[in-house]
Amino acid sequence: MNKKNLDWSNLSFGYTKTDKRFVANFKDGKWDDGVLTEDDKVVISECAGVLQYAQTCFEGLKAYTTQDGRIVTFRPDLNAKRMADSCRRLVMPVYDEKKFVEACLATVKANIDYVPPYGTGAALYIRPYMFGSDPVIGVKPANEYQFRILVTPVGPYFKGGVKPISVRISDKDRAAPNGTGDIKAGLNYAMSLYNIVDAHNCGFAENIYLDPKTHQYIEETGGANIIFVTKEGKLVTPKSNSILPSITRRSLVEVARDYLNIEVEERQIHKDELKDFVECGLCGTAAVISPVGKITDHDKEYVFSNGDKMGPVLTKLYDTLTGMQMGRIEAPKGWIVEI
Ligand code: PLP
Ligand code: COI
Numbered sequence: 001m002n003k004k005n006l007d008w009s010n011l012s013f014g015y016t017k018t019d020k021r022f023v024a025n026f027k028d029g030k031w032d033d034g035v036l037t038e039d040d041k042v043v044i045s046e047c048a049g050v051l052q053y054a055q056t057c058f059e060g061l062k063a064y065t066t067q068d069g070r071i072v073t074f075r076p077d078l079n080a081k082r083m084a085d086s087c088r089r090l091v092m093p094v095y096d097e098k099k100f101v102e103a104c105l106a107t108v109k110a111n112i113d114y115v116p117p118y119g120t121g122a123a124l125y126i127r128p129y130m131f132g133s134d135p136v137i138g139v140k141p142a143n144e145y146q147f148r149i150l151v152t153p154v155g156p157y158f159k160g161g162v163k164p165i166s167v168r169i170s171d172k173d174r175a176a177p178n179g180t181g182d183i184k185a186g187l188n189y190a191m192s193l194y195n196i197v198d199a200h201n202c203g204f205a206e207n208i209y210l211d212p213k214t215h216q217y218i219e220e221t222g223g224a225n226i227i228f229v230t231k232e233g234k235l236v237t238p239k240s241n242s243i244l245p246s247i248t249r250r251s252l253v254e255v256a257r258d259y260l261n262i263e264v265e266e267r268q269i270h271k272d273e274l275k276d277f278v279e280c281g282l283c284g285t286a287a288v289i290s291p292v293g294k295i296t297d298h299d300k301e302y303v304f305s306n307g308d309k310m311g312p313v314l315t316k317l318y319d320t321l322t323g324m325q326m327g328r329i330e331a332p333k334g335w336i337v338e339i
Pocket of ligand 1: 220
């Protein structure tokens with residue numbers, strides 16, 4: 001190993017070109033074996049399905065250096081499964097789930113010198129993605145596809161790391177009722193771009209989306225699920241078929257129930273309930289758990305933490321989850337996959 005000379009502790013959540021990426025092509029009804037290549041450029045038809053009708057989906061997971069120097073990923077099988085679900089919904093060919101995991105591990109291994117050292121707060125972000133690559137002009141799925149995996153070393157998603165952020169309830173939607181909110185389609189993120197720029201211009205770090213049908217219930221933000229804590233110390237998280245099934249959130253629910261003896265409710269959460277919660281956090285691969293200090297809903301403000309600290313229940317969850325990811329706490333069987 002010959003670690004790259006990067007300022008690991010001060011990385012932002014950004015793209016750094018690394019040495020190798022994985023590329024596989026789907027043609028004539030089948031995937032080729034795929035290769036690791038130094039070529040970071042994509043060459044496709046000017047009329048490719050992804051360019052005309054946004055036929056693309058992606059995943060996000062991380063590789064970590066553990067306390068004892070191993071390099072691991074967290075539940076990559078669930079990313080493989082969610083990518084397969086996204087592909088089926090977008091009429092794209094599924095990339096075999098086992099091969100998906102193998103390709104992620106191989107891409108990390110090929111860029112091992114970019115995996116941030118233990119204790120820096122940084123990780124190697126793994127971005128698998130697929131897109132329609134051959135010409136499509138009538139509205140229909142492409143015939144040919146490319147599946148790629150790039151990796152890039154990243155720091156915290158929100159500036160300031162675990163400092164509580166200020167978010168707003170959004171008037172706009174990121175997903176439609178019965179739409180694609182529950183898969184990781186690029187189009188969901190395109191939908192959110194205008195609104196995230198506007199949120200930043202208004203001084204908010206993120207938008208909280210309400211359910212697109214009634215605009216009454218809390219859903220998620222543009223890039224993370226949401227968790228709340230009640231006065232009694234219960235963990236409450238929205239249940240809806242238009243939010244992304246976050247692997248972090250599903251893991252936290254299990255950690256809370258099985259490791260920390262915290263009661264969990266997964267249910268609809270009306271926006272008027274915001275006043276009843278004492279802690280709030282955004283959770284996801286990129287966000288980890290990012291504490292929310294304040295939610296603004298037009299003329300109403302809900303304040304969750306005083307000063308610049310994460311609350312006690314979220315701190316316990318954060319310490320346990322990251323403890324598992326960094327090898328300090330034993331994780332349930334199958335959660336940690338070593339490279
Ligand atoms: N919700 C959205 C819209 C996301 O983009 C993400 C990020 O992947 C999440 C939630 C969190 O999901 P996960 O914990 O699987 O990373
Ligand atoms: C992730 O957490 O992996 C995501 O895809 C979120 C994205 C907004 C960076």
